[in-house]
Amino acid sequence: MPLPDDYKQLADAYGPGTFCGFLHLYHPHAPTQWVDLTGPMPATIRQQLQHDRDRGTHPVPHDPRHLFPMGATDNGEYLFWVTEPPTVPDQWHIALNEARGPRWYAYEGGIADFLVAVLTGQARVLLFPKDVLDQGVYFTPSVPAPRQLHQEVPTSTAISTQEIRTWARAHGYDVPDRGRIPGGIVDGWRQAHGQ
Template structure:
């Protein structure tokens, strides 16, 4: 049984997922992506595992969760600032970190891209949201997800009750077009997208619950909505 088979047996994917022109995506990124990531993206599409772990995807509905969006460089800049200011130590060479996922609490998932020309050997690391802790998994993304979702691997900065409601994958709803006035706190985006944008732009946002109106309004203005 392959790694992707073990993952899909544990966490069934949706019936369909969008296809991706991977050569074009890799050309735009300037690097070859791990095969298992591409298998996950092709099998599940954009969405969240256990309503918590969001992998960046070429077909994400916003640039804040897109694998080709601005977040990888934005997060690398933030980490460099943290290192330079002595805020939080980073136990990896920043040149070899590429963010490819985020949790609902604001932890980021990275590939440790060493060796750069051997993506099948890349490992996974995650940082604590607003804290100094880092976790590293000595394996690829599919095996990491399978280990975490099966309970075989515990990520210290993930919540203890991650698997309380069972293992699931929830596809991201497609972006819809507004047809009329909306309440101030209404948005068609996934709340996690707004959290990711807000944190990348220096806002202090809650881990759960309704987003503050001011932050939602700022997010809309940034998107010219």
Template sequence: MTSIDQLTRLCPPPADPPPVDWGTVEATLGFRLPEDYKRLAAVYGPGAFAGFINVFHPRGVTEWVDLTGPVPTAMREQLQRDKAAGRPVPYDPQKLFTMGVTDNGEHLFWIRDPQDDPDNWHIAVDEARGPRWFTFDGTLTAFLVSVLSGETAVPQFPNGLRQAATAFTPSAPRPSAPAPGSTPLPTDTNVIREWARANGYDLPPRGRVPAAIFDAWIEAHGGE
């Protein structure tokens, strides 16, 4: 049984996920994607696993969870700054590609090594407000199966996740273009940090911007 078969047994997919033009997506990104991810995205569409793990999708509900959106570039730049400042980043930031986020603000990465063999990329997870990293020596789909089945415990994830219902909750995709008159979303996360602090959000000085604050920014600036 393949990993995608195991995942669909754990988390039944929605009936009508949106189609994806993978040729256009890969041309936009400039590299090939793992076959397991393309199957995963085609079967499930955009949404969240166990109400916690959001895998980026080419038809993401906002550009902040869109595989071709600004987050992978912004995160790579942030990791380069972290590494230069002596904070723990166990991999070359140029080999990390952000492709998911949790509701707690952790990010999921492909370790793109070797770059020309995407089906052998492994998974890394950072810590939202701390220095810990976790590495899974397998594909994204195998990672989801292992975590949601309780076989693998990611230290950064809540203890109750394995006891939570292993459901997939789809999200309705929106057009990628901003609504007329809306404020463009920034690619620099420092802009969001400054806005969050100015509006009374409890945001740590280091670590990743929590997904809830991204959502608050979008709502405050005319996102749909």
């Protein structure tokens, strides 16, 4: 699949990591499969959206086949490319879904323009916390983690987020009571439990 030029430049310049401790862009060389652009997450998220759309659980304003997950927030929102037209990636625009609700946000531009608009305060995404920019604008590179190539990812095994939160707190991690659990903590829990 071709990718937008602005994303390729961003990925080359910054590598895997997080903007403002909140916004994670998926990257082909990410330290874990959970934020890897070429890993299992994009397909898994797309399947969830198709399931929601088929069952009417949450409205999905685009055909899930035209949504390519390319990032996430610490609150659990996903960022998507709306891949229309499919063969002209530099014309794709950005969509975000609410983590635990039906709302969507659309940005009529590419990921680089979206980041500039959000991180300079020119665009306000109502799905994001008001204090996202309170600590200033910064980028934190991901810490590389050991990975196994071609690792099978269980798709039917449910993981109790409460169990992960309890384990994380017992091991000195600061985790929120609700929302997305940072990928590094989930990876640590999986490693500690042989998963």
